[in-house]
Amino acid sequence: MFRKNIITDEALVKSISAGGRSEARALEYLIDKEYPKVLHFVLQHGGNDADADDVFQEALTALVLNIRRSQYKGESALGTYLFAIAKGVWFKRIRKVGRDRDRDQEVGRSSETVDLSTPETPMIAADKRQTLLEVFENLGEKCPDVLFLWASGYNMEEIALRAGYSSAQAAMNRKNKCLKALHAQMDDNPILVDLLKNLR
Amino acid sequence: MKNQYTFEDIEAYLAEEQTEEERRSFEADLEEDVRLQEAVKKHRLAHQLTSAYVAERTRGQVAEVFNAHRRQKSGRVIPMGRWAAAAAAVLVLLVAGYWMISSPQQSAPALVTSYFEPYPDRVTTMGSEADALTEAMAAYNAGRYEEALTLFGALPQGSLQMELLNLYTGTAALQAGQMDLAEQALAQTARSATAYAPAGQWYLALTYLQQEKTALAKPLLEELRQGGAYKQKSAAELLDQLP
Numbered sequence: 424m425f426r427k428n429i430i431t432d433e434a435l436v437k438s439i440s441a442g443g444r445s446e447a448r449a450l451e452y453l454i455d456k457e458y459p460k461v462l463h464f465v466l467q468h469g470g471n472d473a474d475a476d477d478v479f480q481e482a483l484t485a486l487v488l489n490i491r492r493s494q495y496k497g498e499s500a501l502g503t504y505l506f507a508i509a510k511g512v513w514f515k516r517i518r519k520v521g522r523d524r525d526r527d528q529e530v531g532r533s534s535e536t537v538d539l540s541t542p543e544t545p546m547i548a549a550d551k552r553q554t555l556l557e558v559f560e561n562l563g564e565k566c567p568d569v570l571f572l573w574a575s576g577y578n579m580e581e582i583a584l585r586a587g588y589s590s591a592q593a594a595m596n597r598k599n600k601c602l603k604a605l606h607a608q609m610d611d612n613p614i615l616v617d618l619l620k621n622l623r
Numbered sequence: 624m625k626n627q628y629t630f631e632d633i634e635a636y637l638a639e640e641q642t643e644e645e646r647r648s649f650e651a652d653l654e655e656d657v658r659l660q661e662a663v664k665k666h667r668l669a670h671q672l673t674s675a676y677v678a679e680r681t682r683g684q685v686a687e688v689f690n691a692h693r694r695q696k697s698g699r700v701i702p703m704g705r706w707a708a709a710a711a712a713v714l715v716l717l718v719a720g721y722w723m724i725s726s727p728q729q730s731a732p733a734l735v736t737s738y739f740e741p742y743p744d745r746v747t748t749m750g751s752e753a754d755a756l757t758e759a760m761a762a763y764n765a766g767r768y769e770e771a772l773t774l775f776g777a778l779p780q781g782s783l784q785m786e787l788l789n790l791y792t793g794t795a796a797l798q799a800g801q802m803d804l805a806e807q808a809l810a811q812t813a814r815s816a817t818a819y820a821p822a823g824q825w826y827l828a829l830t831y832l833q834q835e836k837t838a839l840a841k842p843l844l845e846e847l848r849q850g851g852a853y854k855q856k857s858a859a860e861l862l863d864q865l866p
Contacts, residue, residue, distance in 0.1 A: 553810075
């Protein structure tokens with residue numbers, strides 16, 4: 424079990440990369456430690472508790488994705504990095520609704536450079552999200568997990584180990600088979616094509 | 624095209640797994656060959672779609688941990704003395720142990736059996752005329768779901784609002800074991816902008832659980848739990864019991 428006072432960033436990153444219960448415990452630790460700061464920040468900048476919940480979850484999602492893709496290099500403390508993402512999410516949100524007071528000033532003060540530019544980071548509307556999940560869940564045996572691991576940045580050896588294949592080559596074959604099934608879905612499913620248009 | 628490239632060749636190009644020579648040759652062909660350009664574009668789109676799937680699935684995982692942790696925290700009591708805490712921990716372990724022995728975790732389909740109630744008849748009223756719709760609803764209300772499905776399918780167009788018809792059809796199909804039909808019909812109601820959408824989501828979630836597609840059911844249940852109206856309590860209970 425984690426002892427909350429001594430857990431290091433390195434251990435947190437390892438736990439998040441490992442996935443499963445270990446990842447969940449690392450996220451719980453980050454929620455306990457970092458959420459109050461984000462809540463305070465959002466309240467100070469005209470938001471409410473619900474805004475803070477959304478912003479924090481969005482930032483935590485981006486953090487997890489960046490860790491899995493090895494985009495977090497450990498150049499700043501994990502909490503600092505998470506807080507910088509959360510500020511970015513908040514400013515993006517208020518910019519969207521036209522409430523951009525203090526933004527330039529605050530952004531200018533931030534010393535962090537956070538990569539939030541991945542095209543899939545913006546939230547997808549609920550109905551489209553459901554369509555997306557359905558398409559992947561129905562691609563074939565183990566396809567959701569294999570494609571999830573592959574696109575999360577795991578190498579083929581790790582995917583073979585996690586998904587129960589005998590070799591990296593077997594995992595690679597499965598990944599390609601799943602991608603072919605996805606290509607077929609793209610041909611047949613106009614909803615999916617629409618979703619792609621929205622993502623671009 | 625100078626070379627015929629396979630699906631795997633294009634994947635290797637995008638993953639930067641080719642040799643320098645292979646890459647140069649591939650890029651030379653790519654510059655001239657419109658069909659190869661189209662193929663590479665489609666591969667890139669599939670990758671983009673897969674990244675979106677990863678982001679959405681991760682978002683769902685984070686939301687699940689966040690909400691469960693917050694619920695757990697909000698239910699936590701005031702700090703006690705060490706001995707009292709130890710005693711409470713022992714008590715919790717005893718109760719949890721007893722609970723685990725006496726009530727093993729139910730499978731997703733078993734949970735569906737516990738939580739399923741047919742969507743109520745909002746169509747027929749006492750004294751309704753014996754038309755095709757009344758006949759179909761009578762079969763539905765009596766739990767004769769296969770017969771109801773046949774009768775729903777034969778209803779003249781316009782007999783019933785489409786979203787409501789899909790809701791009854793999907794619910795009956797779920798009970799009749801016709802999962803593809805249930806998914807198709809309920810998804811249409813769930814995505815509609817009508818008052819029946821939450822009911823569509825609920826029965827669609829049950830349809831997924833019946834097939835053990837838990838990952839698809841959870842976002843729908845989460846939405847109902849946060850929605851604060853239709854089946855909020857049941858959705859929250861189900862989420863707590865799902866693996």
